[in-house]
Amino acid sequence: MKWLIDLFTSSLGRKLLMALTGLFLISFLVIHCTINAMIFYNDGGTTFSHWGHFMGTNPVIRTLEVGLVAGFLIHIFQGLLLWKRNHQARPVKYSVSKDPKSTWYSRSMGLLGTLLLLFLIMHTSHFWIPNRTHQFTQGEELPLYNMMFEVFSNPWVVFFYVVGCVSLFWHLLHGFASAFQTLGLNHLKYNGIISFIGTAFSIIVPFLFALMPIAVYLKWIN
């Protein structure tokens, strides 16, 4: 077993954990985004609530949800730890840094991740935490569709949700392709397609997510 511990406490192993949990969270985003996009049917929440109910009660999904929470926690914990280590690796900073030869968002994954963490805390306390608490105590789900209208009637909340989506865009723009590089999946034949899919994904998913509170606030959906 020592080798497993050695692997996941090494620099490369910690990066591997970041990449694996990152890709897992990306796959979660696909499902989350698809189901939430059902609100655009504008059918009074029938389709959305049908799938929302499925996700909230299906035993397989509920079991996977434990993995999801673990995925988030590992990604956040490892991210913070790596950030701390990386800071310690350069105790004296440079006095000049001009025209760096890397993108600002690739250098700001810690900052973007922190913004996302703050967003996540706000977002889960709006929907997920009250809903699961209610399920546990009362055995029933909360009317998420109606709650959404209430939450997104506050322009500040809408603003912070959009900020969260913008952070997600930049975080994914680097994170998606970066995960493949860390897994060692780098090949001249496929690098182009990986970076294309990564860019498309990081535009489409956060855009759809941002559209939801905006659409509710502007009453495009009623």
Add this chain to the structure above:
Amino acid sequence: MKITLKVWRQKNRTTKGEFKTYQHEHVSPDMSFLEMMDVLNTELIKKGEEPIHFDHDCREGICGMCSMYINGHPHGPLQTTTCQLHMRTFKDGETITVEPWRAQAFPVIKDLVVDRSAFDRIQQAGGYVSVNTGGVPDANEIPISKNIADEAFDSAACIGCGACVAACKNSSAMLFVSAKVSQFALLPQGHAERKERAEKMVAQMDAEGFGNCSNTKACEAECPKAISVSNIARLNREYFSAMVSSYKVTVGGGE
């Protein structure tokens, strides 16, 4: 040309350093950066001051000694070594800031000289083939495809200068280590020890206190030998497959 130089001066490992400003009146645009420093040092010696200490050796871009962080970039604004950087790259009257490599694993010894023996220890941990190579083998005795030979050659071009560490916001040494692991992993002579090599070199890299790569690719953009980050992906593959599949045989059977 006239330039103003802001140079990091530090007496030894333990003292705190500071920037000192020097006016340099006699700079020819054809001088290399190191020659410019030599002229300045001669003036300092004549004045009875202590010259600026910096590392250098070959002065032709192959030894990797000339570590200087110039105006926010390792080896200055061009993707080359400091000895191959010429003063014509700068403007007349420009202020140039020169700092040592900054990393926990590369402590400053004096002025611009840093201790890069961490790289040596990583190399000693596994960056070799431990058999006698004997005489030169006949050409084409070991068939290696042109693609692979070229790739291995490109990886082997790493001169161990440490610019990748200096450029990286995380002070990660992964470009260096990946180049050293790759040059052997690609060739049949290196296959026998490839697992052990990847494991040992990564363990040593971690022990030295380098940071963790976050794929910003600043290293690739600053490396004077244009070592590609595809080497880092290979290092990741080598290391993960080594860690999950290597085993030790003890007398009486496997563990």
